[in-house]
Amino acid sequence: MENYYQPEIECASREQILAIQNEKLVAQVKHVYKNVKYYRDLMDKKGVKPEDIKSVDDLYKLPFLTKADLRDAYPYGLLGCDLKKCVRIQSTSGTTGRRVVAFYTQKDIDIWEECCARAIVAAGGSNEDVCQVAYGYGLFTGGPGLNGGSHKVGCLTLPMSSGNTERQIQFMRDLHSTILCCTPSYAAYIGETLKDMGYTPDDIDLKAGIFGAEPWTEEMRRDIEKSLGIKAYDIYGLTETSGPGVSFECSAQTGMHINEDHFIAEIIDPDTGEVLPEGSKGELVFTSLDKEAFPLLRYRTRDICVLSREKCPCGRTHVKMSKPMGRSDDMLIIRGVNVFPSQIETVLLKEGYSVNYMIEVDRAHNTDTLDVYVELTPEQFSDTVKAVAQKEKELAAAITQMLGIRPVVHLVAPKTITRSEGKAVRVIDKRKLHD
Secondary structure, rough: OOOOOHOOOOOOOHHHHHHHHHHHHHHHHHHHHHHHHHHHHHHHHOOOOOOOOOOOOHHHHOOOOOOHHHEEEEEEEEOOOHHHEEEEEEEEOOOOOOEEEEEEEEEEEEEHHHHHHHHHHOOOOOOOEEEOOOOOOOOOOOOHHHHHHHHHOOOEEEEEOOOOOHHHHHHHHHHHEEEEOOOHHHHHHHHHHHHHHOOHHOOOOOOEEEEEOOOOHHHHHHHHHHHHEEEEEEEEHHHHEEEEEEEEEEOOOOOOEOOOEEEEEEEEOOOOEEOOOOOOOEEEEEEEEOOOOOOOOOOOEEEEEEEEEEOOOOOOOEEEEEOOOOEEEOEEEEEEEEHHHHHHHHHHEEEEEEEEOEEEEEEEEEEEEEEEEEEEEEHOOOOOOOHHHHHHHHHOOOOHHHHOOOEEEEOOOOOOOOOOOOEEEEOEEHHHHHO
16 A cells, blocks of 8 residues: 555646746746846846746746856845845755755745655654664755655654764664665665675664665665665655755655655756657756755756656556666766676676775876776675685676776775765766866
């Protein structure tokens, strides 16, 4: 039996959802045009007035916003209301230059937490559950978002933040946690530590996990499910649009339902910006329909995915997005070949290695180099130097088969690659320093 946090909205008809979106979009465009000079200038430059936007069908007329705009407008340039009305900021670790700072009114926080509550209920959560939030707290949105969602559902909330893994497991056992929220790489690490401490999944009460903030594969999902004895659910979000909870998986796990009463999703061609027809693969663009403090219209996420309106067995009617299939910007081009870190991860899991890895790209003698560092499990680590060298060779061959280019593989001691509280840093591209 599927449960819903807000059934009247989560299972609303297509007509009802469109009516909500149309009404909110018209109001939001007026709000942004009036209050956000930065975006008003973009609209004026494009020759678009608020009255040109009468429904979702007119969305394509509006200009895009990019991460570069967010950096240029830092800190207050995209603020949509009086600063006195704002009660919080969250921030992302910008990959380059300035951080992205997002502002929230109390209403913005309530809506965000409601979206996270929907995700928790979709993963089987209720007020009888104990929800252990092991995402980082602070400026990172993971901890605060799921913490608030857990409160709204009425779960007993353990605001653990990440790290101190043995204590995580002690609380998990003593307080009978049933739902774990953290990054997939940290969930995998909790699973490893559980085993190291001599426990099995039967020694804990977890039934579900809500994992997001970094890309992970189906193989990794199965690994985590096995090591923790749970069903693992994906959640998606960006600080720019509020945080986790923009979309989430239901029991069907065939994509993540986007909370369409708060966000409009489009898929565009990343090169031309043209909106692509339903079912096409392209870059995901979000419009926040009711954000007051930081109302982004047509924000380019750089995530590559597909939207689907196929009827879902869970009964929810909101459009689904696939797991991001890489990004239009963090795709690595190595010796002319497009490489996504997730491809390497797929090979590692298939070959029986841990998902704690790091990719290092550099350039020597005008040729790109690709080094892949992979952690061995304690069992694998006991092998002789000769055996490890042989394994490195075999793994390099398997990665070559997937990518079409040959990496240098380094198998390293267990727990030597840093674990992260936010997003795992998987790629170090040193070539940029040489430009």
